[in-house]
Amino acid sequence: MLxxxxxxxxxxxxxxxxxxxxxxxxxxxxxVFAQAxxxxxxxxxxxxxxxxxxxxxxxxxxxxxxxxxFLADGDxxxxxxxxxxxGRRDMNAADREAxxxxxxxxxxxxxxxxEAVFAAAVGESLHRWYGATRFCGRCGKPMRDSDTxxxxxxxxxxxxxxxxxxxxxxxxxxxxxxxxxxxxxGRAFKRYALVAGFHEIGETIExxxxxxxxxxxGLRVKNLRYYKSQPWVFTDSLLLGFFCELDGSDKITLQExxxxxxxWYHRTEIPDDYSSISLTGEMIGSFRAGG
Ligand SMILES: [Zn+2]
Numbered sequence: 695m696l697x698x699x700x701x702x703x704x705x706x707x708x709x710x711x712x713x714x715x716x717x718x719x720x721x722x723x724x725x726v727f728a729q730a731x732x733x734x735x736x737x738x739x740x741x742x743x744x745x746x747x748x749x750x751x752x753x754x755x756x757x758x759x760x761x762x763x764f765l766a767d768g769d770x771x772x773x774x775x776x777x778x779x780x781g782r783r784d785m786n787a788a789d790r791e792a793x794x795x796x797x798x799x800x801x802x803x804x805x806x807x808x809e810a811v812f813a814a815a816v817g818e819s820l821h822r823w824y825g826a827t828r829f830c831g832r833c834g835k836p837m838r839d840s841d842t843x844x845x846x847x848x849x850x851x852x853x854x855x856x857x858x859x860x861x862x863x864x865x866x867x868x869x870x871x872x873x874x875x876x877x878x879x880g881r882a883f884k885r886y887a888l889v890a891g892f893h894e895i896g897e898t899i900e901x902x903x904x905x906x907x908x909x910x911x912g913l914r915v916k917n918l919r920y921y922k923s924q925p926w927v928f929t930d931s932l933l934l935g936f937f938c939e940l941d942g943s944d945k946i947t948l949q950e951x952x953x954x955x956x957x958w959y960h961r962t963e964i965p966d967d968y969s970s971i972s973l974t975g976e977m978i979g980s981f982r983a984g985g
């Protein structure tokens with residue numbers, strides 16, 4: 695999965711200053727300023743940036759191992775202005791091709807290494823949240839960062855807003871050696887998936903599993919078994935993976951506005967066509983391998 699790499703992710707609350715080796719995540723919409731070539735994402739450090747860009751208001755985000763990671767809003771800048779003048783001298787054609795540019799969130803998802811893609815995605819989620827909490831949703835006054843925790847606070851009415859993290863379930867419904875696979879309708883993601891859906895206020899996460907399976911397929915399930923979680927920061931979600939068993943009839947009634955297809959696949963018939971960075975992909979692969 696995307697978060698499975700060997701560098702420690704540390705998001706404890708603190709406010710260090712950047713140094714020349716700190717990672718610099720500069721965002722323009724959902725795109726991050728980086729080198730991207732041959733499927734490899736290379737994020738800049740502060741030493742790679744022009745003085746104008748280093749002077750932006752950078753916020754500490756988190757650390758990867760010993761390296762601190764900062765983020766800033768680059769909406770006012772174009773890629774031309776962001777790279778260091780020093781770094782742009784003596785570039786040959788290959789260097790120019792690999793030079794820094796704004797790389798979209800969708801493009802970087804299929805790249806490596808995982809730690810760079812993860813850092814860019816976590817930063818994007820934080821960037822999106824800071825952008826959405828500039829003003830208080832209750833009284834409309836400008837908000838500011840809390841001094842004691844990762845939160846936005848309204849100085850006028852004291853509303854405190856925490857980072858947006860939406861819990862959701864990924865559900866592998868099994869019936870002996872068969873697994874229920876689905877395909878979403880109307881999404882860019884065309885591979886096989888599992889039943890999935892967001893938690894609603896007031897229900898247990900087990901209720902979410904039962905409700906989503908029933909809504910999407912008309913099936914009942916039992917013997918829920920929690921598998922693993924995944925921070926799917928591309929959509930501000932925390933995914934909770936469950937395996938469960940079919941309870942009763944195996945007849946599928948498709949929720950057609952959500953899914954384009956759903957069907958039972960024997961362990962040996964499961965297509966080898968699922969994402970390698972997602973919890974969904976790991977769960978399908980695990981069942982296929984006999985797990
Ligand atoms: Zn307020």
